[in-house]
Amino acid sequence: MTEPILSVRDLSIMYTTGRKTGVTAAADVSFDLYPGQSMALVGESGCGKTTLGLGLLRLLPRLGKVSSGEIVYRFKDGMSLDILRLGKEDLRKFRWHEAAMVFQGAMNSFNPVLRIGEHFTDTLRSHEGGERRLTRADIAERAAELLRMVRLEPARVLRSFPHELSGGMKQRILIALALALEPQVLVLDEPTTALDILTQRSIVEQLHELRERLGFAMVFITHDLGLAAELADRVATMYAGRIIETGTAEDVFYEPRHPYTVGLIKAVPPVVGDLPELSSIPGSPPSLADLPSGCSFHPRCGYVRDECTGTRPELTVLTERALDEGHAAACLRAGEIEYTRKVVASA
């Protein structure tokens, strides 16, 4: 039986602020990521997606701390390690070799005064291992190979400064850099946001292709449900720091069981086919420093009942399936949620 490559259990991440109590940006997050699987973290701005993504690789900013939980990474040979207990040196080895991150904002992820070639040299050098020091030729060869993998022309790109390249090219270079040491897990934060639509499409296709070829598992953070539908095997919806629904892409898109997920889906227009009526979720997401009692979604929820304001519903499995295919939602009325869309105009 395949074991998950990454198991996250009850992970909570807190930001300490000037106030006495910190702000919990991710609370009791648990999930399993299986080898080769692709999981989308979706939700509105400020729901804790990016914090969780950074937390997986312990890349949190100084004020952020993992306050509880564990993140277990399993090697191919069955050995496992808790990322939260790694020392500095082991952590450095873990990052990029086993798991790598593509940060949000391709535009700003490069040092503007260094050529692309130097970024590759830096990355490869700082993570090199083994007996032999990498020669310049080794690095050039590896960089060229990586760039060709994302369909860029190495000779031109390696000589360029970041400002000489388009947003789409920079995003591809970031992906190539992240894959430099053949990690088994790739975390991508909003990989297509702020890119033009045709460029978005080419990044999506690139990711499909790379995943097929290299077989890495992927966690990607997005507010774009379209991207989740394109790339994800599994989808996890986050609200106010918690995963409130998780399931296969089919489960979540066709039979959402949390009113918040339903709300998100009903707010997104499709391009192909009928034109459904769109509706918005009333109100706005709560401040993480001042969460409503009980279910944090209750003030915006159309299904709210008295119990919802008192007890916080746990993420409960609705459909049990093998391994990674279960469908779970954190809603007291999950069984009653109906999802239908009214069609305004037929195609």
Add this chain to the structure above:
Amino acid sequence: MPEPRIPAPRRPEAGTTLLELTGVEQTFHTKRGDVPAVAGVDLTVRAGKVLCLVGESGCGKTTTARAAAGLTRPTAGTVRFRGSDVSTLDAKGRQEFREAVQYIHQDPYASLNPVRTVYSTVTAGLRRHGHVRDRAEARRKAAELLERVDLTPAESYLDKYPHQLSGGQRQRVAIARALAMDSEVLIADESTSMLDVSIRVSLLNTLGRLRDQLNVGFLFITHDLAVAKYFAWDGDIAVMYLGRIVEQGPTPQIINDPQHPYTKALISAVCEPDPRLARAKKAVRLRGSEIPSLTELPNGCTFHPRCPLFEADTCDSAAPPLSLLDGGTRLLACHVVARDHEQAGVG
């Protein structure tokens, strides 16, 4: 009966031509040569209708919109408002034009003055042009405007500063400001693209009400075809590429049956929020992914280096004219598709 608070505006009848662009060109002179950002665009904005301008970054959407709003003077061509050329208007006519045609910017974090309250921002124009007698009346009007854009209860927003508002609320303030002058045309430049999905829909629904109830005419700029489909279903879409319109027609026709290879590529590139649809969808493959520079435009049809239908000698020699396809309601600028349709019609 209570006195009507805002002097009942004479709203133009739905369908009346409000704003007309004819042969608009905008060339910027730079050190690197002339940049023809807009190269001959004809557009008509009608009361109660939406004209949606779509295309990639740098295709001239914003430059066109700015010329339409009278913010820049086009290098060639005319902008007419209610039939008169806006460049020849006298002071009074010019003021009427300025009041009737309003611009809503993309970034609500940058377009509001941070040291002005909502009240002050929304009523600046009214006070400047002497449309209100005193502060009490100005506050009443501001409250009405806020209610019209769903900022309720209005009283609680009047004395807030932009930093106390969310992105969606700020954008609503920007819209209220644009409506203050009883504007007839709103030019919305990617006004919803920075917002979260649910907030975006509620804003679009608000704009839709202004369109249907007040007969506001929209020039709506977006790169998101799904949003274009939703908001402009009863209106038109114009697709721009490198300063020219390449296809234009009623929204259902353009979305459901695109003819220009560029429009097809744009539509097929959209990530559908539906996993099965996303899997079944075949994206149009372009021959090149990078958009050419405006200073070095390709000969003939400027899309030919990327076009999957490219035919040597036809496409790279003369620019295709924008003409009616099959004598219908759709304008198209493509040699190959136009010829194929003609042959099919003759055969």
